[in-house]
Amino acid sequence: MAMILNEEQTMLRDAARNFLASRAPLSHLRELRDGGQEDGYCRKLWQEMADMGWAAIIIPEKWGGLDYGHTGLGLVLEECGRTLTPSPLISTALLGVNALLLSANEGVCSHWLPRIASGEKLLALAFEESSQHRPSTTTTSAQPQDGSYQINGCKQGIILGGSADAFVVSARTRRGENPDEGISLFLVAADAPGLTISTTELLDNHRGATIRMEDVRVDRSHKLGPLHGGWPILEQVLDRGRIGLASELLGIAQETFERTVEYLKERKQFGIPIGAFQALQHRAAILFGEIELCKSVVIKALQAMDEENPDTPILASLAKAKCGQVAELSTAEGIQMHGGIGMTD
Amino acid sequence: MSEIQDTFRAEVRVWLEGNCPEEMRQPYGSEKDACWGGRNYTFQSNAQRQWLERMGGRGWTAPGWPKEYGGGGLDREQLKILKQELARINARPALYSFGISMLGPALLKYGNEEQKRHFLPPIVRGEIRWCQGYSEPNAGSDLANLQAPAVDMGDHYTLNGSKIWTSYGHFGDWMFCLVRTDPEAPKHQGISFMLFDMQTPGITVKPIKLISGRSPFSEVFFENVHIPKFQQIGELNRGWSIAKYLLTHEREMISWTGLSQTGMRSPGEIAMEIIGGDTGKLDDQIMRSDIARFEMDQMAFALTIERSRDEVKSGISLGAVSSWFKYYGTELNKQRYSLLMDIHGNEALAWSSEDSDEQVLAKDWLRTKGNSIEGGTSEIQLNIVAKRILGLPG
Incomplete structure (x- = not known):
């Protein structure tokens, strides 16, 4: 394509x-x-x-x-x-x-x-259990009990968890040799007895949430995918999530960059636009290229999902890593090149 | 449509099966396996000669050029198919040629009918090896400052002065050269584009030894060199347009160095072999992250070249972006060799070995230092991006 x-x-x-x-x-x-x-x-x-x-x-x-x-x-x-x-x-x-x-x-x-x-x-995905991204080392457990499952455990870092009507929760249903064996996914209603939610306001005014589950009962019809076979599904969901986040980061990087280049043309010091100075021109030119790389990895990864390309996982990691790096660079360079105005709210 | 393409693919496949010698389907053993052709070229093997003669004879060394000038006359879809079929059998390029990658496109655009018929077919067949006369001692980054004067003597021009950093100048049969034909005009408006045989009386070539110990560049001196008027291309004093057009092709060509080439192993594979590790995970954690970062950037760069080709096909022009490709590709290649030096540990220090000096990594590494200087420095490319793409002033 x-x-x-x-x-x-x-x-x-x-x-x-x-x-x-x-x-x-x-x-x-x-x-x-x-x-x-x-x-x-x-x-x-x-x-x-x-x-x-x-x-x-x-x-x-x-x-x-x-x-x-x-x-x-x-x-x-x-x-x-x-x-x-x-x-x-x-x-x-x-x-x-x-x-x-x-x-x-x-x-x-x-x-x-x-x-x-x-x-x-609304839904939310609940799979993290520590501040580090280790989705396969889940300790939340789900035990079968008279046609349903009983879930115990804690999940954190849930995007918009406070507004969700239900959570997609990863839980361990069997201990295996590998940490990623024996994970299953469940859809858990936000108002299920035993489930408590606490929310956190984040740096960017988004909302994160932590949920605690104590003997939360989930009907077996709400098991998502095969028993013990939740990991391959979760991996795919996370890859798709990574690509989506990379798209959002690309938008952030581009917008910051375009605003910065405009500012370089408008802002005058020493009687000339600051964009005439080579030190700033080269930084802008380097950033331009980094963003071009991001555009390529994002569109490739998006198309890979639509085509069900077997390279999707590596393209997802590439897109997320590259766009994360460049969005940081673009915003940091944006602040610096805007000078004092760059530090204002 | 697709039926015609299938037929073409089948034809190509049969022809390649019959005509590409087995030896030409193997990865390169050394740099010498790359065929540059020309009057004085010594073929490494009979297979190498046959492969060039057959591909050149079919016009497939320049498959996109019109048939009347010796090219393959293929359309875009056919070019793609030919490329895929060549890749499928791991065929080596039959010919490396500045004539094809640089001069040819300029001749097709700016040459008159007679010049195209005269100069293009021998390029396709690999009979004439071309070198480029651009830089001068006082015209490097400021290329338009070039001075070598070519004076109109009625039926010919007389050229004096000198050129420097001429790639493979001591192997070139002919030179395409920028000369000054109007010393009074503003510097961009007194330059013309001329071609001449390097055996013309009055030409001296002196190889330049680099830090790598090798001499891929030369100095070329001119003393009253006669150039027939037929060999001046395009409008007189408008050679700068040709130069810029040609530089776009040169930049694109140099940027390929950033990509992993056919038969080249990735730093990751090499590191696994030299440093080792369990379950496919390299033992050295810092090296692992350096390699991952490099390979990510290389993948992203390859995808960007792919995207830019798709954009060109859909009518979005490439233009100044070639400057960025040149910048990024060469910086990547420098990183690759710097990583390889790290990976090879103390073996990387070897300079000459009793077997051969072909494979000495340190020489290749030192050679890459030139990547971001030749063909317009990284800084010049960034200037072009800032001004022509981002529209920054000054």
């Missing part, structure tokens, strides 16, 4: 850009933050996004979705990165929906996906 966007994808991206520019520019995030809004995102805005089909981009048509593919969702995430717009796109439309789709649990999919597509329900 040629590494360029088709017409439908270009239209989706442009529509997303226009919508976000008018409804959720950067000031939207500041309003949420300064208004002390508890959810960390605007429910009304999410409903508008859902009405445009954003919650349902990768959901198949039979479950009320658009079936526009991973590239489509990636483009919308990239645009949201440009405006730093907080929404359940990542927690639900990306992570939650992929977990359900990959589990191939028809009952769960036919109940939840149409409700997610309409914007009515």
